[in-house]
Amino acid sequence: xxxxxxxxxxxxxxxxxxxxxxxxxxxxxxxxxxxxxxxxxxxxxxxxxxxxxxxxxxxxxxxxxxxxxxxxxxxxxxxxxxxx
Amino acid sequence: xxxxxxxxxxxxxxxxxxxxxxxxxxxxxxxxxxxxxxxxxxxxxxxxxxxxxxxxxxxxxxxxxxxxxxxxxxxxxxxxxxxxxxxxxxxxxxxxxxxxxxxxxxxxxxxxxxxxxxxxxxxxxxxxxxxxxxxxxxxxxxxxxxxxxxxxxxxxxxxxxxxxxxxxxxxxxxxxxxxxxxxxxxxxxxxxxxxxxxxxxxxxxxxxxxxxxxxxxxxxx
Numbered sequence: 001x002x003x004x005x006x007x008x009x010x011x012x013x014x015x016x017x018x019x020x021x022x023x024x025x026x027x028x029x030x031x032x033x034x035x036x037x038x039x040x041x042x043x044x045x046x047x048x049x050x051x052x053x054x055x056x057x058x059x060x061x062x063x064x065x066x067x068x069x070x071x072x073x074x075x076x077x078x079x080x081x082x083x084x
Numbered sequence: 085x086x087x088x089x090x091x092x093x094x095x096x097x098x099x100x101x102x103x104x105x106x107x108x109x110x111x112x113x114x115x116x117x118x119x120x121x122x123x124x125x126x127x128x129x130x131x132x133x134x135x136x137x138x139x140x141x142x143x144x145x146x147x148x149x150x151x152x153x154x155x156x157x158x159x160x161x162x163x164x165x166x167x168x169x170x171x172x173x174x175x176x177x178x179x180x181x182x183x184x185x186x187x188x189x190x191x192x193x194x195x196x197x198x199x200x201x202x203x204x205x206x207x208x209x210x211x212x213x214x215x216x217x218x219x220x221x222x223x224x225x226x227x228x229x230x231x232x233x234x235x236x237x238x239x240x241x242x243x244x245x246x247x248x249x250x251x252x253x254x255x256x257x258x259x260x261x262x263x264x265x266x267x268x269x270x271x272x273x274x275x276x277x278x279x280x281x282x283x284x285x286x287x288x289x290x291x292x293x294x295x296x297x298x299x300x301x302x303x304x305x
Contacts (some may be wrong), residue, residue, distance in 0.1 A: 016235060019195045071145055073188040074235055
């Protein structure tokens, strides 16, 4: 069994308004930060998982992302694997 | 009333289950039964309400974890058999997360938790959930949500409009919902999800009775 550390990034789709991101952008500008063109907030999920090789683990992570971690009506996801 | 029983689902974090039960039993004389979310036996209820609240603390997304409960798994068969399911607020979020209704509910545009009475246009009474005798009818129901902004893509919206699946629209959109949508049904009409709370508008002493018809229609045959 191989063990992997996986980082999953879940983001609101570009077409979905992100009011929390807008509020944070506004606060960032009040803090004095210049040049912010866009600010959107997502989620990062860390998973440690084992399986027989990278392909099997990718299959499990795809299922988790598609069915649980993200709601694909409103969110996109991507993930990065690291073999431990 | 006709010996029909409405199941009221209780998730960890539901908080409108008792209100729904009170409205059905106390105002409409309809028998209710609490259904714990771990239960998958729906054989002795004739209709189901998924009440409002914060199931599983709204972790991950509202309704995302509730979707995997044994009861929601059993709901597929129940819906296919044509029995009626009403999802109120968090119940609506659960119905979209689990795919019984299209679209999703996301954070209100202004980020506020909105607790207010709203005026709603009845757009369609598909499934008989609303008393739609007049050409244009408006009702007033309370809302209480932080994540009630209905979102769907343009293809889904077209399908909702073309098939008359939009049940309710806000007169003055409080949360940024697409097309002012406050409630929708499935194609068959036996599943209704809405953000407003009909169970909180069942007695004049608490501000109105516009919610009675929808709750009463749970036992429509």
